[in-house]
Amino acid sequence: MAKNLGDNRNPHTSIHSDVKEYYGKRLKSTADLKSNACVPSAKPIPPYIRKALAEVHPDVSARYYGCGLVVPECLESCRVLDLGSGSGRDVYMLSHLVGEKGHITGIDMTEGQLEVARKHLDYHMQKFGYKKPNVDFVQGYIEALQEAGLHEGSYDLIISNCVVNLSPDKAKVLREAYRVLKDGGELYFSDVYSSCRLPEDLKSHKVLWGECIGGALWWEDLNQLAKEVGFSTPLLVTASVITVDNPELEKLLDGYKFVSATYRLFKVPKCPSAEKCLVMYDGNITGSEKTLEFDAQHTFKVDEVMEVGAEMGNILRCSRFASEFTFQSPGTPSSPCCAKPQAVSSNPFELVEQLWKATPSPSTGGCCSAQKTCCK
Structure with missing residues (x-):
C-alpha cells in the first residue's frame, strides 16, 4: 500500500x-x-x-x-x-x-x-x-x-x-x-x-x-x-x-x-533443439475426442499432422500430453498439406478484437458490440 x-x-x-x-x-x-x-x-x-x-x-x-x-x-x-x-x-x-x-x-x-x-x-x-x-x-x-x-x-x-x-x-x-x-x-x-x-x-x-x-x-x-x-x-x-x-x-x-x-x-526442460517438429493428436482426451484446442494458435485435429515450433513440440513431449500425441523425429520434412498453427496475436487485447471480428456476439464474453464499444 x-x-x-x-x-x-x-x-x-x-x-x-x-x-x-x-x-x-x-x-x-x-x-x-x-x-x-x-x-x-x-x-x-x-x-x-x-x-x-x-x-x-x-x-x-x-x-x-x-x-x-x-x-x-x-x-x-x-x-x-x-x-x-x-x-x-x-x-x-x-x-x-x-x-x-x-x-x-x-x-x-x-x-x-x-x-x-x-x-x-x-x-x-x-x-x-x-x-x-x-x-x-x-x-x-x-x-x-x-x-x-x-x-x-x-x-x-x-x-x-x-x-x-x-x-x-x-x-x-x-x-x-x-x-x-x-x-x-x-x-x-x-x-x-x-x-x-x-x-x-x-x-x-x-x-x-x-x-x-x-x-x-x-x-x-x-x-x-x-x-x-x-x-x-x-x-x-x-x-x-x-x-x-x-x-x-x-x-x-x-x-x-x-x-x-x-x-x-x-515446467519443462529447456528445448534442446530449435527445429520444428511434426505431431499428430490421437483423440483420446475426454471432451476433445475430435479436436484439441490447446491455445489460441494451436488446434489439433485427430489424425491430422501439424507442424509446430520447437518449444511447443518440447511442451507436448515433456508434459502429461506426451501419450496423447504421435511424434515424428525432428528434421522430418513437412508436407505441403501439413497443418500449421493459426496466425493470431499473442497480445490479449489484439486477440479480443480478432475473436470479436470472427464472432461478433456478446455471448463470446467480450463487451464490444454495435450498441456498446469499449475497445478504444
Missing part, C-alpha cells in the same frame, strides 16, 4: 488485509461486484464441464468471483492445486473431473470463503459417489505455499481463477507455483491484465484492487516473469474485455484498458 496514503503497515500485509475484508465481508455474492472482471469464458463451455458445474452446490457458486474457465484437458487422476480457491467452485468441479483417484487442494487466505467451501464437502462427495474425499482446503497465501505445508514437486497441475492479480508479489507466486509443480507440470490460469503498467494511485485504490483491477499485471510483464522463473513461454488461450460500470471508478481508469486472459505455462 502506498505510503502517501498514511498507511505505515507492511504493504503486503495491508493488501492481504484489504482483500480479506473485501471478499470476506463486503462481497456477499457476484451481484455486489462493480466491474465485469468476473466475466464468462470467451470460449463455449463443453457439455462435460457444464454437467460438472451444474452439480456444484448453489451456495458455493453464488460466491464465485472468477474471471474465466480454468479447466484444461487431460485431467483424469491428476493432482491439482487451486490458488485462491475461494468458496470452492472450481475445486468441486475439478473434483468430479479428476475422478476418485485424483486429488484437488484448494488454498485461500480468506476465512469466510473457506468456511463456505468446507461446509459443502460431504455434499459433493456424496453427489459424486466417492467413498472418501479427494478434496482438501488449506488456509494460506499463494505467495507462501511452503509455509502452508505444500511440498516441492507435489502437483501435476495448478489452476488459478482471477486471483494472481490480488497478490502483492506476482513473481513470488510464480516461483512458488514452479516449485510445487512436478517436472512436466502446468500452471493454467485466468487473470486480469492491463494495457500498460498502472500508476501507484490506481494500484493503491482498495476498491480497484478488490475488483481485480488495481493489481492487474501488464500483459507483457507476464512473459518476462515466466522466463525469469523458468517456465515456458506463456501460451495465450483466450481473452475477454473487462469494463467498469461504476462512474467514479470508470473516471479514474480513463485511458487504461483491461482484459481477462487465460494462459498456460509449463
Whole structure:
C-alpha cells in the first residue's frame, strides 16, 4: 500500500488485509461486484464441464468471483492445486473431473470463503459417489505455499481463477507455483491484465484492487516473469474485455484498458533443439475426442499432422500430453498439406478484437458490440 496514503503497515500485509475484508465481508455474492472482471469464458463451455458445474452446490457458486474457465484437458487422476480457491467452485468441479483417484487442494487466505467451501464437502462427495474425499482446503497465501505445508514437486497441475492479480508479489507466486509443480507440470490460469503498467494511485485504490483491477499485471510483464522463473513461454488461450460500470471508478481508469486472459505455462526442460517438429493428436482426451484446442494458435485435429515450433513440440513431449500425441523425429520434412498453427496475436487485447471480428456476439464474453464499444 502506498505510503502517501498514511498507511505505515507492511504493504503486503495491508493488501492481504484489504482483500480479506473485501471478499470476506463486503462481497456477499457476484451481484455486489462493480466491474465485469468476473466475466464468462470467451470460449463455449463443453457439455462435460457444464454437467460438472451444474452439480456444484448453489451456495458455493453464488460466491464465485472468477474471471474465466480454468479447466484444461487431460485431467483424469491428476493432482491439482487451486490458488485462491475461494468458496470452492472450481475445486468441486475439478473434483468430479479428476475422478476418485485424483486429488484437488484448494488454498485461500480468506476465512469466510473457506468456511463456505468446507461446509459443502460431504455434499459433493456424496453427489459424486466417492467413498472418501479427494478434496482438501488449506488456509494460506499463494505467495507462501511452503509455509502452508505444500511440498516441492507435489502437483501435476495448478489452476488459478482471477486471483494472481490480488497478490502483492506476482513473481513470488510464480516461483512458488514452479516449485510445487512436478517436472512436466502446468500452471493454467485466468487473470486480469492491463494495457500498460498502472500508476501507484490506481494500484493503491482498495476498491480497484478488490475488483481485480488495481493489481492487474501488464500483459507483457507476464512473459518476462515466466522466463525469469523458468517456465515456458506463456501460451495465450483466450481473452475477454473487462469494463467498469461504476462512474467514479470508470473516471479514474480513463485511458487504461483491461482484459481477462487465460494462459498456460509449463515446467519443462529447456528445448534442446530449435527445429520444428511434426505431431499428430490421437483423440483420446475426454471432451476433445475430435479436436484439441490447446491455445489460441494451436488446434489439433485427430489424425491430422501439424507442424509446430520447437518449444511447443518440447511442451507436448515433456508434459502429461506426451501419450496423447504421435511424434515424428525432428528434421522430418513437412508436407505441403501439413497443418500449421493459426496466425493470431499473442497480445490479449489484439486477440479480443480478432475473436470479436470472427464472432461478433456478446455471448463470446467480450463487451464490444454495435450498441456498446469499449475497445478504444
